[in-house]
Amino acid sequence: MKNRILIPEIQPAILGFATVGGRREKEGPLGEAFDLIDASDRFCKKTWETAEAEMQRLSLCKALEKTGKKATDLDAVFAGDLINQCAASIFGLVSFPAPFFGIFGACSTLTEGLALASLALQSPGFSLAAVVTSSHNCAAERQFRSPVEYGGQRSPTSQWTVTGAGAYLLSARPEKGAFARITALLPGIALDSGITDASNMGAAMAPAAADTFLAYFAESGERPEDYNRIVTGDLGEEGSSLFLEFLEKNGVKNVRNHEDCGALIYDRTRADVHSGGSGCGCAGTTLGNRYLPLLQSGKMRRILFAATGALMNAASVQQGLSIPGIAHLVRLESPAAGKEEVWS
Amino acid sequence: MKFEKNNYKRYAKQHARRSPLGKNCLAAFLSGGGVCAAGELLYHLFSGVFRLSEKESGLCVSLVLIFIATLLTGIGVFDRIAKHTGAGTLVPITGFANAVASPAIDAKSEGYVLGVGAKAFTVAGPVLLYGTAAGAVWGLIFWLTKRG
Amino acid sequence: MELTLSLCKAFLVGGLLCVIAQILIDETAMTPARILTLYVTAGVVLGAAGVYEKLVDFAGRGATVPLTGFGFAIAEGVKEAVTEQGFLGIFTGPLTAAAGGTCAAMLFSLAAALCFSSKPK
The missing domain is CATH 3.40.47.40 (Stage V sporulation protein AD)
Structure with a gap:
């Protein structure tokens, strides 16, 4: 079998990140670590789908702010979510003037994005990439299962879709303060x-x-x-x-x-x-x-x-x-x- | 990795933690029985106090239960109750009401025509379609036997 | 005393109908939508066979409030319509019998959609 491990010549550094979450996530063991929380899960938006898009926007904004970068510094953004046709990523990140790649890997999207961003950063000229992923419990419920207010019982093996987004900035150059x-x-x-x-x-x-x-x-x-x-x-x-x-x-x-x-x-x-x-x-x-x-x-x-x-x-x-x-x-x-x- | 998906499917099913059947059944019995007993009480109220006919009283019971279930769905409480009561709130007419109200409220974000209007019966539609179909089959049988 | 007895009967029969559904959900992985469809169809069949009427006589709302009762109402309505109108009753019967409940669910749900939005869970 051929080799499956890829060792990147340029080892990308994770420069910074930001996370956004909802009420249940705040109440969880890692609740204190979120950068931004909206306990109403709505993020000042009318629909669950736009709330999820807003989480993507907020997380990338915050990650750029924390690392002192600008959206125009980004050579590529890899983003994905669970809503049909990656709608949360599109509508959340459309305001950033940066090359955009929408990706789908279901819940594996984060590392799919990290892998693709790492590969992209091997090319000369690519120096800064962002990976953004999100999911929203209510948006996922109504797309995959049943209406949000539907009264059903869940089986013990079922899982709860996280309301949250994370944005990660990857640099091709080793920089101070990388994570x-x-x-x-x-x-x-x-x-x-x-x-x-x-x-x-x-x-x-x-x-x-x-x-x-x-x-x-x-x-x-x-x-x-x-x-x-x-x-x-x-x-x-x-x-x-x-x-x-x-x-x-x-x-x-x-x-x-x-x-x-x-x-x-x-x-x-x-x-x-x-x-x-x-x-x-x-x-x-x-x-x-x-x-x-x-x-x-x-x-x-x-x-x-x-x-x-x-x-x-x-x-x-x-x-x-x-x-x-x-x-x-x-x-x-x-x-x-x-x-x-x-x-x- | 060697992997046999048919064996795995069986194994995963065995491996899965099961729902607590005894507890669920008790909750369904108490809550479902409670809803029906409340219906009975209302029935006596309508027929005894308001002097409505048998048919009218029955319909009024349904109306009250549907109203309560829809209201609880609207204020976001029905699913919290149903999580514990399971079939106890699903099987009575309250479950039907929740099945119509929840997609209607949910689809509001897609507008009143293509959202609320088109999606209100995404969950409860089968009940009406197959209830009607079974009724029509019975009607045909009854009509044939009546003639013959 | 008579009231207490009728409440107990309704509680018992209604509760048992729910327990059967709960067992089906937990043991056969049937979805709630399938359960509801099964129950309404079973109500029509048992109503047509004349069995369900006896249960209604015994348990009152314990038999009519569960969705099998909805099916029973359809069966009764069809029978009535066919008796009165003959062949055309096959078409007018089912929905006439179900009209009250269905119409209420539609109207209240529309009102609920106008007044409420879904809440975060």
Whole structure:
């Protein structure tokens, strides 16, 4: 099998980021870390879709402001969300005078964007790129499931779409104050999970996530212990346990440093989110809220981060097609060679 | 990675945490029974106090329950109740009312014609279509047997 | 006393009809829309077979408030319409019987759409 790991010649630096969230996200364990919160989830907009677009705009504005960059400095923006035809990205970012690439990778959009931006930054002339992703619970509910006010019960394996957006600025040049460097990529291969139950996305994504990590470990000869954390996007509790079973069965045993953004973002004993969070905004906010500050301060030195996506639409589920999963992996390393946090 | 999707589908189903059936059934029984008992109480009110006929009283019970369910849907409370009550609020006429009201309110953002108007029956439409169809089939059978 | 008894009967039968649906939702992964469709159709069939009438006599609103009762009303309405109008009753019966509930749901929902917007969850 040919190599799947890409080692970029120019290691892009994550210069800065900003995250935006709603009420439930604020009440979660990482609530304090958000840059902007609107507890009404509306962001002063009339519809859920425009609220999501506004979150994208706010997150990119804030990320530019925090890093002292201007929109005209951007050589490319890679943005995606869950609304049909990436509408939130388009309408949120149309006011930025920067080259725009709309991308769809379901909930894996964040690392898909990071990978594509990293590749773009290899070209001479590209020096600054942004990756923006978002999801909004109400916009996703009414597109994929049922009307927002519909009274239904959710199964224990179902996940709660995160209301949130994250914007990340990547630079081809090492700059002072960067949060992390992207030192390797492993683009995911879509894997048909056979799962037809749309309320069990964790199970639909777990095989693809395992495939990506197993390919990485096999090719690099490394093991999970070589990293501070190995992180998945939104497998939730259900998907995480299936993911670890896949690793175990394929010889990667006793993984103790796995974390999942979907399992972390809410306090699942209090918030009624069942298996955990999901959506582009899940990994999209948790990378910045939790991992980048730890990498910047040197408390963590290296992590493997793979956002995971369930590739489907409302019609495909109704037509009984099974749900393929995908997971794109990035290796993030601390810019500072500081003291390492010991995980236990 | 070696991966067999048919085996996996079965395995994932086994692996999935199941809904707490006993608790759900108890909640459905108490809430569904409660809605029906409330309907019965209203029925006695309409037939006993307001002296309405059997048919009129029955219809008035439906109207009151539909009104309450629609109002609760509008103020954003119905789904919070239904999360716990499950079939207890789905199966009574309250579930039908919520199934019409929720897409109507939801689709307001697409306007009153193509939004509210066109989408009000996206959830409850099948109930009307298949209820009507079953009724018509029964009507045909009844008509044939009556003639024969 | 008579009132208490009728309330208890309505509670019991209505509650049990809901429990059957809950078991179907949890054990067969049927969606709520399918449950509602199944219930209304079952109501028509049981109404046509003359079974549901006995349940209504016993439990009152416990049998008519659940959606099977909606189906029963359709079956009764069709029977009445065919008796009065013959063949054309097949077409006028079903919706005539369902008119009150359906019309109320439509009108109240339109009013709700005018007054309210969906809330964040």
